[in-house]
Amino acid sequence: MPGRVKRPTIKDVAREAGVSMMTVSRVLTKKGRASQDTIDKVLRTIEELGYVPDLNAGALSSRNSGFIAVLVPSVDNSNFAQSVRGITDVLNDNGLQILLGSTDFSVEREETVLETILKRRPDGVILTGGNHTARSRRMLENAGIAVVETWDLPADPIDHVVGFSNVAVSHAMVDHLHERGYRRIGFIGSSSDSDTRGADRERGYSEALKKHGLEHHRVIRLGAPPVPVEQGGEAIVEMLRRWPETDAAMFVSDRTAFGALMECHRCSWPVPDRVAIAGFGNFDMARNCHPRITTTAIDCYEMGRFAAERIVDARARAAAGERVKPEITMIPYRILGRQTT
Amino acid sequence: MPGRVKRPTIKDVAREAGVSMMTVSRVLTKKGRASQDTIDKVLRTIEELGYVPDLNAGALSSRNSGFIAVLVPSVDNSNFAQSVRGITDVLNDNGLQILLGSTDFSVEREETVLETILKRRPDGVILTGGNHTARSRRMLENAGIAVVETWDLPADPIDHVVGFSNVAVSHAMVDHLHERGYRRIGFIGSSSDSDTRGADRERGYSEALKKHGLEHHRVIRLGAPPVPVEQGGEAIVEMLRRWPETDAAMFVSDRTAFGALMECHRCSWPVPDRVAIAGFGNFDMARNCHPRITTTAIDCYEMGRFAAERIVDARARAAAGERVKPEITMIPYRILGRQTT
DNA sequence: GCATGCCGGGTTAACGTTAACCTTCGGAAT
DNA sequence: ATTCCGAAGGTTAACGTTAACCCGGCATGC
Numbered sequence: 001m002p003g004r005v006k007r008p009t010i011k012d013v014a015r016e017a018g019v020s021m022m023t024v025s026r027v028l029t030k031k032g033r034a035s036q037d038t039i040d041k042v043l044r045t046i047e048e049l050g051y052v053p054d055l056n057a058g059a060l061s062s063r064n065s066g067f068i069a070v071l072v073p074s075v076d077n078s079n080f081a082q083s084v085r086g087i088t089d090v091l092n093d094n095g096l097q098i099l100l101g102s103t104d105f106s107v108e109r110e111e112t113v114l115e116t117i118l119k120r121r122p123d124g125v126i127l128t129g130g131n132h133t134a135r136s137r138r139m140l141e142n143a144g145i146a147v148v149e150t151w152d153l154p155a156d157p158i159d160h161v162v163g164f165s166n167v168a169v170s171h172a173m174v175d176h177l178h179e180r181g182y183r184r185i186g187f188i189g190s191s192s193d194s195d196t197r198g199a200d201r202e203r204g205y206s207e208a209l210k211k212h213g214l215e216h217h218r219v220i221r222l223g224a225p226p227v228p229v230e231q232g233g234e235a236i237v238e239m240l241r242r243w244p245e246t247d248a249a250m251f252v253s254d255r256t257a258f259g260a261l262m263e264c265h266r267c268s269w270p271v272p273d274r275v276a277i278a279g280f281g282n283f284d285m286a287r288n289c290h291p292r293i294t295t296t297a298i299d300c301y302e303m304g305r306f307a308a309e310r311i312v313d314a315r316a317r318a319a320a321g322e323r324v325k326p327e328i329t330m331i332p333y334r335i336l337g338r339q340t341t
Numbered sequence: 342m343p344g345r346v347k348r349p350t351i352k353d354v355a356r357e358a359g360v361s362m363m364t365v366s367r368v369l370t371k372k373g374r375a376s377q378d379t380i381d382k383v384l385r386t387i388e389e390l391g392y393v394p395d396l397n398a399g400a401l402s403s404r405n406s407g408f409i410a411v412l413v414p415s416v417d418n419s420n421f422a423q424s425v426r427g428i429t430d431v432l433n434d435n436g437l438q439i440l441l442g443s444t445d446f447s448v449e450r451e452e453t454v455l456e457t458i459l460k461r462r463p464d465g466v467i468l469t470g471g472n473h474t475a476r477s478r479r480m481l482e483n484a485g486i487a488v489v490e491t492w493d494l495p496a497d498p499i500d501h502v503v504g505f506s507n508v509a510v511s512h513a514m515v516d517h518l519h520e521r522g523y524r525r526i527g528f529i530g531s532s533s534d535s536d537t538r539g540a541d542r543e544r545g546y547s548e549a550l551k552k553h554g555l556e557h558h559r560v561i562r563l564g565a566p567p568v569p570v571e572q573g574g575e576a577i578v579e580m581l582r583r584w585p586e587t588d589a590a591m592f593v594s595d596r597t598a599f600g601a602l603m604e605c606h607r608c609s610w611p612v613p614d615r616v617a618i619a620g621f622g623n624f625d626m627a628r629n630c631h632p633r634i635t636t637t638a639i640d641c642y643e644m645g646r647f648a649a650e651r652i653v654d655a656r657a658r659a660a661a662g663e664r665v666k667p668e669i670t671m672i673p674y675r676i677l678g679r680q681t682t
Numbered sequence: 683g684c685a686t687g688c689c690g691g692g693t694t695a696a697c698g699t700t701a702a703c704c705t706t707c708g709g710a711a712t
Numbered sequence: 713a714t715t716c717c718g719a720a721g722g723t724t725a726a727c728g729t730t731a732a733c734c735c736g737g738c739a740t741g742c
Contacts, residue, residue, distance in 0.1 A: 007485070009698055020722050025700060033720050050483050055460040056397045056406060057698035060727045065397060076422035084416050088443065097461065100441050102429065119396040120438065142391050144348070229629040258629065265631040285626040288570040288599065290606040350728055361692050366730060374690050398728035401697045686740080693734075698727105705722075712715075 008049045017045040028053055055097075059121070064319075068096050068311055069122040071113060073105040073129075074226055079281050079300045080128065083150065086304025087126060094312050096123070103128070105194050105225045111136045118143055124311035130154025130163070131196040146314035146324070148307045152197060153328070160314070162307040162329040166197045169296050169333050170204025171211075173250055173278055176294070176335045178212050182248035182276055185209065186218035188235045188260070189252040194224045198252045201280065205250060218243045222256065232259025236275070237267070246275060248341065254279035254286035257293050261340060277340040291339030303331045349390045358386040369394055396438075400462070405660075409437050409652055410463040412454060414446040414470075415567055420622050420641045421469065424491065427645025428467060435653045437464070444469070446535050446566045452477045459484055465652035471495025471504075472537040487655035487665070489648045493538060494669070501655070503648040503670040507538045510637050510674050511545025512552075514591055514619055517635070517676045519553050523589035523617055526550065527559035529576045529601070530593040535565045539593045542621065546591060559584045563597065573600025577616070578608070587616060589682065595620035595627035598634050602681060618681040632680030644672045 010028075014021045019038060026034050027042045034042075045051075059065040070087055072080040088098050101117050103110035111133045114125075124145050130152040132140075140147050140158055147159035154161060177185055185205075192199035202219065209216035220239055222231050232251060236259075239246055251257035257279030264271050271277055271291060279286050282297035306329050314324045351369075355362045360379060367375050368383040375383075386392075400406040411428055413421040429439050442458050444451035452474045455466075465486050471493040473481075481488050481499055488500035495502060518526055526546075533540035543560065550557035561580055563572050573592060577600075580587055592598035598620030605612050612618055612632060620627050623638035647670050655665045 007483075010700095011698080021698090022700075022723080023721060026721085029700080031700095033718090035720065038720080052480075052484075053460050054401075054462055054698055056462060057401050057727090058700065060395075060398050060401055060729090061698080061700040063701095063727070075416055075425050076419055078417055078419075081417035081422060085443070097457070098441065100439065102426070116433075116438070119394050121395055121397060139393075142348075143393075229625045233629070255625065258626070262629055262631045284570045284596065285599070285630075288574070288603055289626075289630065290603045351730095352728080362728090363693080363730075364691060367691085370730080372730095374688090376690065379690080395728055398697090399730065401699090402728080402730040404697070404731095684742095687738105688740105689736105689738085691735090694732090696731085697729085701724105701726085703723085703725105706720085708717105708719090710715105710717085712713100 174208030232256030233263030573597030574604030
């Protein structure tokens with residue numbers, strides 16, 4: 001780490017190239033009028049001097065930070081990570097920089113992270129879920145920037161939405177199980193107060209059972225997410241102990257479904273003959289294990305792309321002085337009926 | 342998205358609270374002299390006005406962006422995600438903001454991402470791996486900021502290092518297999534030119550076999566990372582076809598090891614009796630599957646924490662005018678001998 | 683009584699860039 | 713010949729914050 005050196009600024013480039021600062025700025029932002037000769041000269045000087053533009057200073061002047069804040073419950077979750085990848089890919093193509101924060105599945109934590117991140121003056125915010133504290137909502141409204149809520153369909157959206165119904169997803173899974181002949185279906189979820197998406201999936205399960213005229217009290221709730229994989233194993237044991245007649249277990253996530261399947265192997269319970277297993281998320285482990293786990297697939301990467309595109313679009317329209325009206329984009333889901341059901 | 346509103350600045354707060362801008366700034370940065378009365382008054386005014394400080398403007402003035410750039414090959418990999426989590430936790434506690442970029446396992450991509458991210462004037466950079474383009478190195482040296490290379494032990498470090506030897510890790514795994522009686526050991530890696538960590542692990546394998554006086558040409562190289570899980574399954578089939586005598590297969594990653602184990606289930610090859618399987622990374626799927634996969638565990642979260650602490654420390658010392666000398670921190674690894682070996 | 687020191691707070695001038703406006707000049711249109 | 717226009721580029725004044733200095737007043741020590 002060399003000592004603090006004086007780094008060249010746009011002023012140095014201008015002097016060296018024999019032009020004004022604005023000309024250099026125009027070459028750099030491609031926003032302007034400059035002859036090919038001038039462009040070449042400026043670019044050559046930049047290379048010579050090793051000039052690195054300061055985007056933060058530019059942001060201050062242009063009132064566009066070029067940052068998009070993205071809040072996910074956890075980076076260490078393949079589903080959210082894929083969404084982040086989709087977002088990043090789109091933002092990169094538009095010269096924007098992602099500002100990532102994780103909320104640890106907590107709306108209070110989300111509020112704290114949001115407060116911090118808004119100090120960077122992002123041009124847009126992408127949130128996970130539709131549940132936020134009142135203060136979070138207020139901060140977002142005051143910020144006057146585009147907001148996208150993902151992974152959910154909030155009843156009262158802040159601005160744009162790119163998501164799907166977690167209730168409907170569970171509904172579809174129950175339909176699938178019912179179609180394959182299962183009637184004594186259990187649900188293994190997570191603590192509902194912190195995981196609203198999990199709570200929605202549990203609600204979908206209850207509603208769907210009712211629709212099919214089935215009983216619906218075989219529910220085990222594990223702790224707050226991220227629920228360790230091994231707890232899926234413990235949960236299936238517990239479920240079959242409490243309700244031995246259970247013929248199918250729906251899990252709030254592939255992770256716990258996988259834990260359960262592996263525990264069934266250990267206990268020599270044939271799957272799906274003793275009990276069927278279904279998960280959510282189409283994780284690697286569910287897709288590749290043996291037998292392969294029936295699950296719900298969401299295209300998380302595409303959801304990320306759509307969310308980012310919504311932001312890019314809103315940003316462009318706002319720059320053009322247009323008024324942007326909130327849009328709702330539905331992301332399709334597919335039940336992948338595999339070997340465990 | 343409401344129309345562009347004029348947001349309050351520190352000037353508005355100062356006027357409203359009847360103090361100077363500097364006093365507000367001092368209250369906010371906690372860097373100064375202010376009576377409790379003044380502090381209360383300023384904080385109350387801030388709350389009333391809904392003032393949100395602009396950290397980018399502050400950065401411009403104080404010449405400390407508060408950003409730390411973090412480059413990982415992929416966010417969608419539990420190991421790197423855990424490191425990112427460790428980094429974030431430490432940075433949060435120190436009022437710093439992570440600026441995340443992914444390099445897709447490519448040094449060329451790393452160069453591009455680095456160039457972009459340096460325009461945000463980060464106070465430090467955390468890299469993954471010790472292999473970089475010449476231009477990347479030059480940019481980092483010119484930036485005059487603290488750099489930490491992780492996940493590796495570069496022969497010629499740029500600055501600080503927080504890592505481990507991928508060669509030694511493989512060496513230890515061969516020792517483990519040898520100790521358990523395996524003598525016909527194969528290695529399933531990835532394309533070595535883009536994945537230098539994978540290449541190092543292959544080198545460790547070769548060296549260790551030589552040390553034990555074993556032959557070492559049972560190597561299959563899959564494509565560039567991230568290698569899909571299913572290719573692990575294809576690879577084990579291929580390995581047992583080409584070298585039927587193989588009694589143990591070492592994988593460059595738990596992901597492919599898992600794919601192989603599941604394929605063995607499908608083919609009814611008993612593991613470890615027909616063939617032993619070992620992975621790397623202590624992923625969820627390897628820890629919880631049946632049988633549980635022998636692997637190498639690195640505390641990725643801690644590695645992230647250490648890297649971030651190194652940056653925070655270097656930043657503090659540089660601020661104090663101290664000269665910081667590069668340090669190398671070794672992260673321990675453990676072979677977890679489980680049921681597949 | 684006076685020097686000393688420090689606490690609380692103000693003033694000024696950057697930090698590096700770009701928006702907005704202005705100037706010049708050559709050529710096309712009238 | 714005159715007008716007009718657009719291309720190329722310059723000038724000025726922010727953007728919102730903080731570093732560095734400065735100042736007054738009160739307590740302390742002798």
